[in-house]
Every structure is written in structure tokens, then in C-alpha cells.
Amino acid sequence: MKGDLRFYALTVLGLVLFPFVIHPIGGYAGLATQILIVGIASMGFNLLLGYAGLLSYGQAMFYGLGAYVALLTVSRFFPQHPNFWLAIGLAIAFVTIVAIAIGTLVVRLYGIYFSLLTLAFAQMFYFVVFKWTDLTGGDDGLQGITSPAVPLGFTSIDLTASFPAVDLGPFGNLSDVHYWYAFVALVTLLVVAFFRTLTRSQFGEVLRAIRENEQRSTFVGFDIARYKLAAFAIAGALTGLSGALRGLYETSTAPDALTVETSGNFVIYTVVGGVQTLFGPLLGTGLIMYLQNVISAKTDAWRLIEGVIFVLVIVFLPGGLLGTFAKRRTKPRRIITDALRPAPPTAAPARSEVTR
Amino acid sequence: MLRLVNFAHGAFYAIGAYVGLVVAQQWGLVAGLIAAPLAVAFFAVVFDRLILRLFYDKEPTSQILVTFGVAIVVEESLRLIFGGTTRQFPLPDALSGSFNLGFANYPTYRLLLAAGIIALVVIVWLFIERTDYGLIVRAGIRDRTMVQLLGGNVKLASTVIFALGAGLAGLVGAAASPIYSVDPDTGFSFLVPSFVVVVIGGLGSFWGAVLGGIIVGELGSVTTLILPAASDVVIYVAMALVLLVRPQGLLGESEVIKG
Numbered sequence: 001m002k003g004d005l006r007f008y009a010l011t012v013l014g015l016v017l018f019p020f021v022i023h024p025i026g027g028y029a030g031l032a033t034q035i036l037i038v039g040i041a042s043m044g045f046n047l048l049l050g051y052a053g054l055l056s057y058g059q060a061m062f063y064g065l066g067a068y069v070a071l072l073t074v075s076r077f078f079p080q081h082p083n084f085w086l087a088i089g090l091a092i093a094f095v096t097i098v099a100i101a102i103g104t105l106v107v108r109l110y111g112i113y114f115s116l117l118t119l120a121f122a123q124m125f126y127f128v129v130f131k132w133t134d135l136t137g138g139d140d141g142l143q144g145i146t147s148p149a150v151p152l153g154f155t156s157i158d159l160t161a162s163f164p165a166v167d168l169g170p171f172g173n174l175s176d177v178h179y180w181y182a183f184v185a186l187v188t189l190l191v192v193a194f195f196r197t198l199t200r201s202q203f204g205e206v207l208r209a210i211r212e213n214e215q216r217s218t219f220v221g222f223d224i225a226r227y228k229l230a231a232f233a234i235a236g237a238l239t240g241l242s243g244a245l246r247g248l249y250e251t252s253t254a255p256d257a258l259t260v261e262t263s264g265n266f267v268i269y270t271v272v273g274g275v276q277t278l279f280g281p282l283l284g285t286g287l288i289m290y291l292q293n294v295i296s297a298k299t300d301a302w303r304l305i306e307g308v309i310f311v312l313v314i315v316f317l318p319g320g321l322l323g324t325f326a327k328r329r330t331k332p333r334r335i336i337t338d339a340l341r342p343a344p345p346t347a348a349p350a351r352s353e354v355t356r
Numbered sequence: 357m358l359r360l361v362n363f364a365h366g367a368f369y370a371i372g373a374y375v376g377l378v379v380a381q382q383w384g385l386v387a388g389l390i391a392a393p394l395a396v397a398f399f400a401v402v403f404d405r406l407i408l409r410l411f412y413d414k415e416p417t418s419q420i421l422v423t424f425g426v427a428i429v430v431e432e433s434l435r436l437i438f439g440g441t442t443r444q445f446p447l448p449d450a451l452s453g454s455f456n457l458g459f460a461n462y463p464t465y466r467l468l469l470a471a472g473i474i475a476l477v478v479i480v481w482l483f484i485e486r487t488d489y490g491l492i493v494r495a496g497i498r499d500r501t502m503v504q505l506l507g508g509n510v511k512l513a514s515t516v517i518f519a520l521g522a523g524l525a526g527l528v529g530a531a532a533s534p535i536y537s538v539d540p541d542t543g544f545s546f547l548v549p550s551f552v553v554v555v556i557g558g559l560g561s562f563w564g565a566v567l568g569g570i571i572v573g574e575l576g577s578v579t580t581l582i583l584p585a586a587s588d589v590v591i592y593v594a595m596a597l598v599l600l601v602r603p604q605g606l607l608g609e610s611e612v613i614k615g
Binding site for chain 1: 407410414415416417418420421422424425426428429431432433435436544547548551552555585586588589592593595596599600603
């Protein structure tokens, strides 16, 4: 319990300081908001790659669909009573259904087949969005949509409003930060808590067990397809939430949100930050998006640099930044994975085993 | 064979297209078609020795990740060197006309290309199915250790087959570019449909891939006539249906799915 309290206190502190710390190094508070929003999708992706061992190259479909459904909800489906919660709720519900449908088709496949199949389905949705001009605006996307205020029962908050002006020296001004950041930081905190609970639960244990030894997990009696499908659906829902937030934050979206490049970005963010770690995906998302913001202003070669960083990380830091440098502590609850592991002499020295 | 399908294949295709383009502008189309597969095969061997080698013993996901990273680096390098604009491949006059087939006129180059591709398909098939080398490769995919114990050089064989696959992708990249234009994203736009072809035809099946190619091509053209807006989507819907009804693909072996 005491550990939990410290964990959440530090997380909250980090989230509060983030938009100010990013200021003197060339970032801005709006970038901090974007990073957290995209980071939620990266955390969802981490559940797939890091815990279920599923390398999806189609996360952009959930992200893009989330953005489109949320914006269409306020502009097209319920234009009379645009409601923030309804937009987010419908987006998550729709994306989850899509994720379950596609997951049913793909979780049986392995390795490159799974990757390319998720990619192919993402391409399918890309073309649907691109061609269904009446609904989606085609190439132009949806633009200039008024994002509704957030109703809280007794009152409602306009997220585009700023905090009062207080000069913070090198860290900018308090008024640089909009309520959007506070809202997104709160959602991020909830997602972190959810993710932490989930990966420490029996569900998370079984996923890790499947990742380490699928055959044994089947013999022990786990229905691995169902666990993988559940992970796929949860990751989809988180990515849909992220897309919906991004759409409402930007008040616009375009077919770009569903491209292969977007899917690839979630892969890059998560792998660079560190798979199988709680904060790795957030760190990777923050670092790469920050570098992109700084470097692409100066040179056309940003995407090349990003590719080189990615390759270097895979070759030299297979655990990602956080997975490699963070101190490895023995995890208290690894009963299932330990039971599934082969006897020590034959076991390959897995990453976490070496230091134990 | 199919273990080698990876993200880098798109990059191989794109390199082939650009090498073909540059050489063909200097020394003519034939030179381009010879240079492209050689250059790409060389690049593939370097990539294999320098980077991919480190990932042989690792889990498949990290192999996929590294090919994905290299594909980005290649694509972006091509974009910086040649610019992001679309290029058209020059065709010699002798090939740019059309040829009378008796029942229809068909562009000469497309006809030659079709003939060339059929010849290639037959050669590759013979190589894999009928030579000792092909045997080692096929057996190596099933049981690497056993083949090594029996004295087969799987390592060399897999490098050769990797270079061969890359060279083929490069050749096709160069040969197809007079029809489709060349831009840095070329590789990717070629990768996904070709994977759809493989899924429909059947994972791990050679003739399945051929059948899938015909189905995808026909579906695309027929839908373009009936409902143009759906022409890009239809092949993916077909893929989903095939997966639902027959997950291993039309001619596929079921063991691929079971892992």
C-alpha cells in the first residue's frame, strides 16, 4: 500500500511538472498535451507487443476510427446536443467492436502474418474513410468542428480555456497551459492506474506466460486465443480513446490518422521507450514527438533520423530506453510465469533472469 | 520461402525501381533490368551480414521490427536522394507500341512483362522444388538443426535464398516501373497488396500465391467497372472472407496457422 501511494504521488507530480519542464528545452504545453494523448495509444500497443507478444501494424485504424467517430458524433450524429462524454463513449464502443471483430480473425496468426494482416485491415479502413466522402470528407477529412464543453453535472468546463497568468520564469507562463492538459493528464493517470492493475493481475500474468511459452500455456489449460483477443480489444479501446481525444483536441482529423505511418509510429514510440515497462511507451512517445518537433523544423531528414534511431535502439538496446537502463527489480508476483518456465539448465538466460 | 517475406521486401522493390531507372536512363532498359536485381541482391547480402545476422536467434517480432526500421531508412534515403516526386521510367520506342494478338491489341511491353513473369515463376518453382539446393532450403525451414546435422549448409542456403528473393523483388521493381510510376513510397504500396495475395491464395503455397494474384487482379478490375469507389476496398473484404471461411487460404497448408 505504501508503495502504491508513493507510485501515484510521483506519477501525479510528473504529470503536473511535465508541461513546464518541456518549455525551456524547446517544447510547449500544447505538445505536452499531444504527447500524453498519443502516449495512451502507445500504452495500449505495449499491452499487445510487450505482454501478449502481438506485433500489430494496424493500430492506426483504431486511432483514426476513434477520431472520426468522436468528431462525427458531435457534428453529424447529434448536432443538436453535442456531448463530450457521448462522443468519447461512442468512439470507444465502436472501436472496441471493430477490434473484437478483427481480433477474432487475426489472433490465431503468428509473427509476420499477424503483423501484415493487421496492417492490411488498417489499409482497408483507410480506403473506406478515404473514399466515403459523404460521411468522412474524403481527402480533406473533418475540419473546424466545435468541440463541446465537458459537462460535469452541476457545471461544465471549456477545455480550451487557460489557467490564470502566472509568470514562471524559464518555465513559461501558467496561462500557456489549457484545461485540456489537465483533463488529458487526469485521463493518463487513470490509464496508468488501469494498466498497472491489469498487468499485475492474473490476466497480465497469463499474457506474459503466453508470450514466454505458448505451448506450455495451452497445456496448462489457458485458452490463449481468448486471452489474446481480450488484449487486442483492450488495446483497441485505449487506442480508440486516444484517437477520440486527439480528434476533439485538434477539432479536426484527416485520413492521415489511419495510414501505415501512424501505425508504425506507435511501434516506434513503444519500442524506443521500452516494451514491457509501464512508462516506456509514454517516455518513447514523448522523446520521439519532442525530437520530431525540434528537428523537423530544421531539416527534411527527420523521418530518416527517426528510422536510424529506431534501428539503433533495436540493435543495441533491445529492451528500449527504460527497459535497458531502469533498475531491474524482482517482480513479486510471477508465480504463473515461473511455473511455466523450463528448468534452469535448459532455460535461455532471459533478460530479467540474469540480474536475479 | 515465406519466412523471408518481410518489410524489407518493399524496400528491395523500391531500390530495384530506382537503380533500374538511373541505369536505364544512361545505358538503356536492358542494362537497367540487369543492374537492378544485382544491386538489390548485393544490398540484401550486406544487410543480412551486418544486421539481420544479429537477429537469427531472436524472437520473430524483433526480426520484423528490424526489417521495418531498415525499410524506413531505405525509403527515406531514396526520398532524400531522388526527391519525393513521382518519376516515370522511359520505354524504348520499339516496346512502347502495341501488339496485335489476333483478338485484341495489347501494349507490347505489358505482353513481354507477362511472358517474363511467367518464365520467372516457372524458373523459381523449378529451383525450389527440383534442385538439391531448393531441397535444403525447404527442409531448412522445417527443421534447421536436422538439415545441419545431415551436412546441409543452411546458413549459406538461407543467405542465397534471401539474396535471390531480394534480387527478384528488385527485378520486378525495375521491370514494373514503366507501367507504374516510381516514387519513394513505391515499396510500401507494393508490399501490402502482395501480402493480401498471399493470404487469399494460401500461406506457404506457391500455386496459392499465383491463384491469389489472379483473383485479386480480377476482383480489382471487375469492381472498378461496377462500383469504382469500392475498388480499393474489395480485395481486403475478400481477404477477410477467406480468413473467416478458410483461415489457411485457398490452397494453404493448415500447419502455418497452428504454428
